Amino acid sequence: MKKLTRRQQEVFETIICLMKEQEYPPTIKELTERLGAASRNTAVKHLAMLDRKGYIEWKKNTARGIKVLEHKGLLDSRDEWSLPLVGAVTAGMPMLAEENIERYMPIPKYLLQVAERHFLLRVRGESMCNAGILNGDLVVVRSQLEADIGDIVVALLENEATVKRLAVKDGQRYLKAENPAFPDIFPGREWSIQGKVVALMRETVV
Amino acid sequence: MKKLTRRQQEVFETIICLMKEQEYPPTIKELTERLGAASRNTAVKHLAMLDRKGYIEWKKNTARGIKVLEHKGLLDSRDEWSLPLVGAVTAGMPMLAEENIERYMPIPKYLLQVAERHFLLRVRGESMCNAGILNGDLVVVRSQLEADIGDIVVALLENEATVKRLAVKDGQRYLKAENPAFPDIFPGREWSIQGKVVALMRETVV
DNA sequence: AATAAGGGTGAATATGATATCACCCTTATT
């Protein structure tokens, strides 16, 4: 991408700034004023240049027709997915039924490739602390009914969801707690894998 | 918030849809067309209603003057901060100098209250694994030169940054590794606290 | 039967926003 002059950089940042303030792009008039310029043509020329250099997309004859293009992460819009935070995990087929969804939370895109078939779960308890998963952590789960040995999974036993590592002993699969104080679980009758933990977020209480 | 009629819900979703397509709000004309209505006044009336019911903010005499307000997480925009990912941590005053910043990454707002004085750091090594911080984790650090005993801090010793827990023994502060295999560090001559770890993100390699 | 509210039409009007012209200044580059 072609480099910007100091002034062009300034104009570019002003656009981003105005977009964050208003939630939509500025008009040429607004931009002119914020730049402290007297003539709108000043803004017009800069927009044309920023468009030519690939920093924005400028649609002609369109009010606020400015689209800021990705620029080394300076612009963060559209870099997130919206995933459902699941409260109660239930056994009935549609785990993501309306009632189970507490709210939607934005998750950075770099934590997962696609948004489909993912949901969030708040971890309760210390049974996985040796795997770096603490009480209160928010885990991103990919919804799937199978998993590989060694994966950290969300399993459903008797209407209760639990996060454990999938392990095998004597040819039998079981759920291994990553904390010696907690027992491993050798599931009895009915149990199922609901998904695999693919990412994690922790907010420290300050 | 007042409930929407079926049609109003439809209009509302159409607006969000158009915003995602274009990256800026639609004009009344565009909205009218997308709704399949013949008269712009149809769109105008709906906009007025959505504004009155608190779903949007509609600025008069303004092209594309539509702001979609928060609606149970359906709209995820602007829920993130853009923080610098620091590569090399250096001793020279401006830790956040241009050269040190690898890139900017969007961080969900709920992980921290304000964006000011925060940066990101990629954790290397296993010395903090008992505190739930693993190799490769991305920690969100609040930039501060002091910290309380028990805080997990980013410390700078001899031009190297390290993440440890701040502890005290015999009245002397030291850096405690949360992994018995790693030694605690009793800093010698020059060392400093650069910040406090306030959040964490982990992306599991799938 | 009368009324209110949601939803819609069509056209005139006002105004906000964009496009473009000619022209100016300064600083490098050739």
Next chain:
DNA sequence: AATAAGGGTGATATCATATTCACCCTTATT
């Protein structure tokens, strides 16, 4: 000395957009 490029001014023409008015239909509610 000539030229090109960045940066800027001011005015005008044109277009896109928003606003408003009068009027229509349907479905509940009173």
